[in-house]
Amino acid sequence: MAVLMAGTFVFVLDFFIVNVAIPSTQAELGATDSQIQLVVATYAIAIASLLILGGRLGDLFGRRRLFTLGIALFTASSALCGAAPGITTLLVGRVLQGIGAALFAPQVLSIIGVTFAGDERRRAVTTYGLVMGLAAAGGQLVGGALIALDLFGLDWRACYLVNVPIGLAALVIAPRALAESWAAVGERLDLLGAALAGATLVAIVLPLVEGRNEGWPPWTFASFAGAVPLALAFALRQRRLAAAGDAPLVHPELFRERAFTVGVLTSVVFYAGMASFFLVLAIYLQEGCGLSALDSGLVFTALAAGYLVASAGAEVLAPRFGRQVLAAGGVVRATALTGLALTVAAIGTGGSPLLLVPTLAVDGIGMGLLTAPLVATVVGGMDPLHAGAASGVLSTAQQVGNTIGVAAIGALFYGAIGPRGDYAGAFELALVAVAAVCLAVAALVQLLPGRPAPAPAPARPTPRLD
Helix, strand or coil: HHHHHHHHHHHHHHHHHHHHHHHHHHHHHHHHHHHHHHHHHHHHHHHHHHHHHHHHHHHCHHHHHHHHHHHHHHHHHCCCCHHCCHHHHHHHHHHHHHHHHHHHHHHHHHHHHHHHHHHHHHHHHHHHHHHHHHHHHHHHHHHHHCCCCCHHCCCCHHHHHHHHHHHHHHHHHHHCCCCCCCCCCCCCHHHHHHHHHHHHHHHHHHHHHCCCCCCCHHHHHHHHHHHHHHHHHHHHHHHHHHHHHHHHCCCHHHHCCCCHHHHHHHHHHHHHHHHHHHHHHHHHHHCCCCHHHHHHHHHHHHHHHHHHHHHHHHHHHHHHHHHHHHHHHHHHHHHHHHHHHHHHHCCCCCHHHHHHHHHHHHEEEEEHHHHHHHHHHHHCCCCCCHHHHHHHHHHHHHHHHHHHHHHHHHHHHHHHHCCCCCHHHHHHHHHHHHHHHHHHHHHHHHHHCCCCCCCCCCCCCCCCCC
């Protein structure tokens, strides 16, 4: 678990820590606004488009092998980013980071799924959700602290180089700590299906990432429209391969499970309200209230504290109350965000940010009640034969949700700032929108089965063939 969680931590951290480093990166490298936006976009696009393929590669060629390969590529590309002499090298490094993350991230849940069962699996998934939330909420603090400390004069480069010692430690320990496993030996990889899946996700994610910055030009809507036939072609190919007894990239049987289908959809909605909230909160604190990146990160610790407490409680509550724990998390979040909006309306951008801490802590509790139980719902009854594909689909849903939320809520937020720089009013409006998303999550989870599916016995790792 220590090795798996190290990978999970850096994978999520790199989504959020880089935002803190953007201003100093642009200043040092002399990058244009569009180039600096690509620093964030290339990582997101590479991951979202390749996660399903990464999960399937683990099924076919060994989950430990793909985890190790992905961590090695991610670590090397993090070093490349940290040493980048110019913006072009940094962008190449970010693409390679995304590819590496897409290779190892789906293996985490796959290895958990085939290694643990029953209470052990529930504890492992809870730990996974806990680390994901702490990495997301703590990204602002870690990045702010690294830049404020300016160790060895590294400034923004430390936000990438921090991955290197973590990755090296994981590479040393992984061969000793992880057993190798395969879902099916000798099956062929559906390369056409992989190409269709990747093209579909690029057609969705690319305009979401770049559309607002470019004023939603015609190509963004053409890209969205093109995603529809690509997705249909992918679905038809998977059904045809399954009917012929061949090996599809994503087996249609996965979506016959109500818990999986509804859980994936709920994940998209939940993460749309999570990443977008972190974005608008950081901008409100730094641009509106004038806090430094470090001080802003310290405010985020209230979220992390509430998340930590609730994640531990959710492990006990979820087996007993099932989907209603998830619903409670959505309602708690919506209530906390409404309270936060009222507080912001009262203090504007001139009051003490400490006044936000109580409602932020409650919001963290709502996130903690949702994250790990939602993952457990999706993977709880997962057939080990489909572990990689299922993990890839779930991870993809999370990243697509992040991107949709940042694009939609971000557009609403920036549009409301106006020429007078009304950060408080824009933040209030965004909070109301995110609260509505949280209520949608509470409604969606009512479609889930009443209790989590029992975890099947872990599959015995397939003996190594080499």
